[in-house]
Amino acid sequence: MADMAMGVAEQRVYVSSLDPGMGKTTSLIVFLRKLVGSQDHRDVAVLVCLSRKAEIERIVRDVGLEEVDFAVLTSDEEINALSSTPPSEARVLFTTQQMLLSRLRGGRFETCPTFHYQGLPREVRVWDEAMEPGQVFMLSSDDIGGLLRFLRRVSADLADTMDGLMDRLRKADIGSLFQFPKLDHEVLQRAVALLGNDWQAAHVEALAELSGQQVRVCSGWGSQRVAVLARTLLPEDLAPVLVLDASARVRETYKLWAETRGGLTFLPSATKDYSPLTIHVARKGAGKSSWGQNGPALAKTVAEMRSQRLGQRCLIVHHKADKHLDASNLISDAIIPDALHNTSFLHWGMHQATNEYADVPVVILAGTFNLPPSQYLGLAHASLSLPMDKALPEAVVQRIALGEHGHAIVQAVGRGVTRGCSDGKCLPGEVYIIAAAGSGIEEALSDWFPGATVKRWYPADRPVLTGKVAEAAAYIKQRLKEDPTASILFQDVMGHIGCSNRSNFNRTIRRHEMFRLWLKDQGLVEVKLPGIRGKANAFQVELPLFAAAGVELPQDVQGSKI
Structure with a gap:
């Protein structure tokens, strides 16, 4: 921003991807105050483009400039009345991104006097939140x-x-x-x-x-x-421009833009440490179509998630209501009445750029914000600046889609208490997410929220173990009852359940989803015992649990690798 004010910034799009709560807006507020008060920069003017009119009201209040120093330009006369200063005479002009796009209409920034100061383009240009390619x-x-x-x-x-x-x-x-x-x-x-x-x-x-x-x-x-x-979307001469987008680091649109189109620079950043955050993932389809087909059951799932933290405030992010579906009503009906008084609701589309829920420790994403496949296709072409008659590189649409999921989820989770920051770490919080198994979301969460604990979430009435899986679990449980320090060899379990083929055992028992959850519930892990073939060859209570209980480990497993 200082480089733009001094006229030395290169003509590029500069992207700041500091996570929610790490000070982007605060930096902008302090900069605006200092710039307006600087005698050396009396002729320098600023254009601030925000995503929503409500954000303009908030930032005008927080900056606290004199009315003569700023103006507001939107389609809402009540918002514009925050200042009586004509836009062309105000050092700082607040407007919406949509207003800028509608006035430019594909033209050049320098030939659009609506956003000029005293007849010249404003030197400092800030775009708050996502800039689409x-x-x-x-x-x-x-x-x-x-x-x-x-x-x-x-x-x-x-x-x-x-x-x-x-x-x-x-x-x-x-x-x-x-x-x-x-x-x-x-x-x-x-x-x-x-x-x-x-x-x-x-x-x-x-x-x-x-x-x-x-x-x-x-x-x-x-x-x-x-x-x-x-x-x-935007004319090249809008650059230099600063984009403040908290989720830019997870979006593929910016990365592809920088790699192929050029003209975009990521500013140095610092990723927040999310180790105080626990994310619980339910693997279910919960897009808008799934809610339309299976709304009551999904609402029951959300209600059960809510019941895990009844004494704490909770924010539920859900699909926007239409004439066919009102997810918030379904969820409200499913939640016990005592929990409704400290439960807030926010629909997708309103899930960014608000601090209203910054003290809420529990966030539930009642499904994910899915764009149509055609939107992902279009964003891929736009990011690469590739004409529609040119074929896209392989898998680029999938990259775009996963990045847009990350963008929505990082923004939504950042509405809650985890947007706070102390010594580089987010404040402690719990997040529950319902996401389809094949979406790639569960696997990407550790990258989107570095350090966070990601757990699979199952409803209380999850399926019970049956058949050979139940026999294997019962055998392991009996062996541990006899000796809590026992290492139960895979081959012993196979012999007990009558399975002679190791591949079948791996496929039907070890990789069985409910069996793996049962192991986790019991504090069991797979280990490699010395002298026996296989990367892992036995089940055993996790080593830290032995130490916590003061149990002396058998000599042959003290150095084994988990």
Whole structure:
């Protein structure tokens, strides 16, 4: 920020990825106060772009500038009234990211006087929260069908064109290129003038952007197909600009942008130590479609998670309600009444840039924030600045998808007490997450939250051990009852349950999910005893538990490797 103020910053996008609660916003606040008060920088002006209007109110209050020194520019006159100073005369201009995008409309920053100070572009530019690598436009065959009745009021010819287009798009192969017809601009303008709701507005806007463009076809629900187009979002001359994004370190969009497009620099950072945090993961599908199909059962799962910490405040992050589903109501009905008074709810989309829950020690993510596959595809093209007619490198869409999951989860978890920081560590907290088994989320949590303890979570009525698995567990338990220091050889367990094939034993017993959980509950680990073949060849109570109990270890296992 100082380099921008002095005019020596290179024309790049600078990304600060300090985790939630590590001082990004505080640094900005202190900088604004110092800059406005500096006699050496009287002509230097600042543009601060925030994600939501509520954030503007908060930062204006926290900075505490004189009204003459700042202005607010949004679509909300009540927010704008926080200062009577005209934007062009204020040293510091607060606006929303959406306002900047709508006013630029693909043009250059230097030719947009709306954001200038005394006729010149502002030198210091700060973008709070995520900066997308580009704008993704999507329109499905179903979306086109939903517009037909409205478009027929505007132009019968346009409606007929869209009717044929819907049919062709639905028959297109997934992954293929698709040419959108060039649509009459004046007709689209008439359509915009007649728009009746936000849904129509969004889809007519997408229609105008896709007009005459070659797009990529992506899968949708069932036979539905989605046309996808990605475009560069911001003009190059917005740089230098500072992006304050707490979850940038887990997002693949920034990494691919830096690797391939260039012009982006990660500022030196310090990753928070999350060792005081415990994350419990339930492996269940809990996207919005899963909630639509299995809402009451998922609500019961969330309620059971809530019951683990009844005496503590809890924040539950859930899917936004619509006319088909209200997850917060389902969860509220499932939670015992005594727990509701200290339980807060926040829907995805409102899960970042708020400190309201910074003292809440328990956070439950009642499912994950899944974007459509078409959005991930578009973000991949935008991150690489790759035209839609060029093939993406292998697995890049999967990288983008997992990174976006990480972005949402780090932001949501950061609303709670763990956003606090003491000696480089987060404050102690508990997080419960419901995530699909094949999503890769559980495996990535240790990278997203370095040092945190990640545990598998099962409901109280989880399946019991049965068959050979139950026989193996009963045998091990009996042996330990006879001798708590015993090392139970795999071959002894195999002999007891009548299993002669080691591969079958590994597959059906050792790797059985409920058996592995049972071992963990019993404090048992697999060990390698000397003189016997195999990387691991026996079950044994974990060594630290022996020491804690004052049990003297047998000589042959004191040096064994767990």
